[in-house]
Amino acid sequence: MAERALEIRSESHTYPIYIAAGLRHQTADILKGLGKSTFSAVLIVTDETVGPLYAEEVAASFADEQPLYICTLAAGEQSKSMETYYELMTFALNCHLDRNSVIVALGGGVVGDAAGFAAATYMRGIDYVQMPTTLLAHDSSVGGKTGINHPLGKNLIGAFHPPAAVIYDTETLYTLPEKEWRSGLAEVIKHGWIQDPELLKVIKDQWLDLSAVPVDVLNDTIRQSIQVKAEIVQLDEREAGIRAFLNFGHTLGHAIEAEAGYGTLTHGEAVAIGMDFAMKLSGKVLGSSLDSEAYNEEMIRLGYDLTIPASCEPETLLAHMKRDKKAAEQKVRFVLLQEAGVPLVRPVEDDTILDLLKEEMTI
Amino acid sequence: MAERALEIRSESHTYPIYIAAGLRHQTADILKGLGKSTFSAVLIVTDETVGPLYAEEVAASFADEQPLYICTLAAGEQSKSMETYYELMTFALNCHLDRNSVIVALGGGVVGDAAGFAAATYMRGIDYVQMPTTLLAHDSSVGGKTGINHPLGKNLIGAFHPPAAVIYDTETLYTLPEKEWRSGLAEVIKHGWIQDPELLKVIKDQWLDLSAVPVDVLNDTIRQSIQVKAEIVQLDEREAGIRAFLNFGHTLGHAIEAEAGYGTLTHGEAVAIGMDFAMKLSGKVLGSSLDSEAYNEEMIRLGYDLTIPASCEPETLLAHMKRDKKAAEQKVRFVLLQEAGVPLVRPVEDDTILDLLKEEMTI
Numbered sequence: 184m185a186e187r188a189l190e191i192r193s194e195s196h197t198y199p200i201y202i203a204a205g206l207r208h209q210t211a212d213i214l215k216g217l218g219k220s221t222f223s224a225v226l227i228v229t230d231e232t233v234g235p236l237y238a239e240e241v242a243a244s245f246a247d248e249q250p251l252y253i254c255t256l257a258a259g260e261q262s263k264s265m266e267t268y269y270e271l272m273t274f275a276l277n278c279h280l281d282r283n284s285v286i287v288a289l290g291g292g293v294v295g296d297a298a299g300f301a302a303a304t305y306m307r308g309i310d311y312v313q314m315p316t317t318l319l320a321h322d323s324s325v326g327g328k329t330g331i332n333h334p335l336g337k338n339l340i341g342a343f344h345p346p347a348a349v350i351y352d353t354e355t356l357y358t359l360p361e362k363e364w365r366s367g368l369a370e371v372i373k374h375g376w377i378q379d380p381e382l383l384k385v386i387k388d389q390w391l392d393l394s395a396v397p398v399d400v401l402n403d404t405i406r407q408s409i410q411v412k413a414e415i416v417q418l419d420e421r422e423a424g425i426r427a428f429l430n431f432g433h434t435l436g437h438a439i440e441a442e443a444g445y446g447t448l449t450h451g452e453a454v455a456i457g458m459d460f461a462m463k464l465s466g467k468v469l470g471s472s473l474d475s476e477a478y479n480e481e482m483i484r485l486g487y488d489l490t491i492p493a494s495c496e497p498e499t500l501l502a503h504m505k506r507d508k509k510a511a512e513q514k515v516r517f518v519l520l521q522e523a524g525v526p527l528v529r530p531v532e533d534d535t536i537l538d539l540l541k542e543e544m545t546i
Numbered sequence: 547m548a549e550r551a552l553e554i555r556s557e558s559h560t561y562p563i564y565i566a567a568g569l570r571h572q573t574a575d576i577l578k579g580l581g582k583s584t585f586s587a588v589l590i591v592t593d594e595t596v597g598p599l600y601a602e603e604v605a606a607s608f609a610d611e612q613p614l615y616i617c618t619l620a621a622g623e624q625s626k627s628m629e630t631y632y633e634l635m636t637f638a639l640n641c642h643l644d645r646n647s648v649i650v651a652l653g654g655g656v657v658g659d660a661a662g663f664a665a666a667t668y669m670r671g672i673d674y675v676q677m678p679t680t681l682l683a684h685d686s687s688v689g690g691k692t693g694i695n696h697p698l699g700k701n702l703i704g705a706f707h708p709p710a711a712v713i714y715d716t717e718t719l720y721t722l723p724e725k726e727w728r729s730g731l732a733e734v735i736k737h738g739w740i741q742d743p744e745l746l747k748v749i750k751d752q753w754l755d756l757s758a759v760p761v762d763v764l765n766d767t768i769r770q771s772i773q774v775k776a777e778i779v780q781l782d783e784r785e786a787g788i789r790a791f792l793n794f795g796h797t798l799g800h801a802i803e804a805e806a807g808y809g810t811l812t813h814g815e816a817v818a819i820g821m822d823f824a825m826k827l828s829g830k831v832l833g834s835s836l837d838s839e840a841y842n843e844e845m846i847r848l849g850y851d852l853t854i855p856a857s858c859e860p861e862t863l864l865a866h867m868k869r870d871k872k873a874a875e876q877k878v879r880f881v882l883l884q885e886a887g888v889p890l891v892r893p894v895e896d897d898t899i900l901d902l903l904k905e906e907m908t909i
Contacts, residue, residue, distance in 0.1 A: 194557075194558065195557065265632055269628055272696060272702075272703055273696070273698070276696060276698045276699070276702060277698075282785075300667075303705065304667065304703050304704060304705055305702075305703070306702060306704070307691065307692075307693060307701075307704040307705055307706050308705060308706060308784075328670065329670075330670060333635065333636070333639060335636070335639045335640075336639070338670075339635075339639060339668075339669060340635055340667050340668070341667060341669070341670045342666065342667055342670055342671060342705060343670050343671060421671075422645075
């Protein structure tokens with residue numbers, strides 16, 4: 184029987200996280216071990232990239248005790264649309280899922296978010312299990328955020344609905360392209376900077392070859408990184424306070440992602456640039472003495488490019504960061520670092536942001 | 547300042563229920579008294595029947611402290627569609643509602659369910675307030691059930707999302723047609739039979755003229771009826787057990803509503819027939835000695851017709867009641883009464899149901 188790596192406390196229940204190579208073959212056993220009565224039906228939601236690789240293996244772990252269905256979404260962000268959501272609900276209804284059924288979200292963040300939102304709203308909420316198959320999804324699979332996009336913005340429609348379990352088969356990560364490893368690792372590095380500098384040392388010393396990291400190191404790193412996320416989320420599930428620290432690097436990161444065009448940079452690549460910027464801003468605003476050069480060196484070793492894309496204008500990036508504010512005069516709130524492991528949130532003057540952006544972009 | 551008639555404990559928070567004539571003029575004050583910081587914006591969701599009567603009065607209770615918007619849905623069940631839900635979300639986004647905004651659901655059950663589901667899923671959940679304007683909605687406005695319909699069935703898409711408050715301006719009920727009073731009163735009578743026989747006495751003695759009941763009697767009756775619902779829901783928010791008692795009269799009631807065609811009978815009129823049937827079934831299955839004749843007499847005094855519509859076939863009604871069951875061999879589970887105030891759930895043989903249906907329909 185698989186061992187629980189972590190347990191996460193949410194508002195409504197506590198759920199286990201399993202992390203190990205090959206767990207997909209034990210999916211049914213792990214579900215049985217959750218202490219609920221047998222699920223009446225199982226619906227695996229996956230996408231066209233992950234499905235052909237692993238869906239049948241997950242399905243094969245189940246005996247014929249209950250009906251099992253597989254719903255394969257198109258790969259990519261487009262599956263977080265209202266149309267796909269509606270199709271997914273119709274699919275689930277046609278499979279006669281009831282309140283005792285379970286949805287298994289097998290894939291990256293898009294599958295997790297979309298399948299999670301379907302589970303959150305199917306007959307007012309049924310169980311679902313996250314089976315992340317990317318490194319980036321170690322972040323999104325924990326914390327209970329589910330949702331889809333609206334043409335007016337990402338994740339605007341959604342619900343908090345923590346999973347019944349997270350089953351992380353780390354073997355599935357080794358089919359990822361290096362770019363995707365890098366996207367996920369940026370969130371690990373973020374967790375290191377805001378709370379657990381030890382993680383940064385692990386990456387420096389043990390992540391020598393990005394996409395060929397030994398599986399033991401991978402398992403440990405994921406566990407430590409989820410631990411950081413879990414501690415913060417447990418204290419602040421609904422984002423009233425310290426959960427904001429998780430946005431370190433994301434204020435500028437999101438703006439760059441949007442302005443450069445989604446897909447040009449991965450999420451993590453944009454966040455890596457955002458963290459670099461936030462560290463320099465921490466120096467200017469708080470007088471923090473972070474070793475920004477060492478950060479740069481380490482990130483370059485891992486293959487990140489920390490240059491803000493030339494297609495982005497400083498004024499446009501600032502406007503994007505201010506877009507969600509209620510009043511134009513309101514300042515952008517940045518997550519800054521007093522030192523490694525000590526984050527805080529500060530409103531920053533427009534001019535300070537603009538000056539640093541211009542400085543960075545003319546180097 | 548308005549007085550709290552009741553407080554309801556939900557999984558996530560406790561919320562007050564205000565019941566009095568004229569409360570719509572105090573909406574803003576009541577919202578302020580909820581102890582949250584000022585809401586950043588207010589969106590009143592209503593329908594084409596209720597909106598022209600009361601929306602401006604509710605709006606007028608607010609000073610210009612925050613932006614206020616009104617979204618008017620078409621009247622009737624059609625507004626619980628996916629299309630209307632999407633339009634409502636787009637409307638809210640265009641009004642720049644944020645996580646500190648509030649939705650005010652002003653109307654009957656359809657408005658409450660649809661606006662509540664929008665609030666449940668807007669940016670992963672924002673506050674909303676129920677302002678029921680029908681007697682029937684005294685039932686649906688408490689308990690946190692929100693949702694919309696799918697072509698494959700009613701309320702299949704939804705969430706549990708308890709309101710921040712229920713503001714019941716009982717003055718608004720007096721514009722209802724008598725048929726609607728009757729629809730709501732059936733749920734009051736149901737609460738009487740399953741838990742509080744005293745309520746039945748109140749109706750018999752004090753509800754002499756259905757739609758012209760004195761407002762004091764109306765307020766007290768609503769408070770008592772909500773009290774029953776609240777006690778059950780507080781013990782079983784997510785319908786694992788005793789919440790099923792609230793389905794008394796609804797097993798056959800729902801089947802009649804669907805088979806006779808929605809809109810032919812009101813919900814409450816169908817439930818009244820269903821309660822009559824469940825009482826007779828209680829006699830057959832449990833040997834209960836309920837005074838079914840007195841029930842009939844009282845219901846006829848109130849203008850109900852307890853005849854199962856001739857357009858319904860016994861076999862079709864049975865098939866409808868069995869439709870949601872996982873296996874065809876599974877029995878229909880009825881809420882029966884041991885005596886007034888003592889409900890229990892029992893699986894009943896198909897033949898027993900069919901025989902009684904035929905008996906009832908040939909009288």
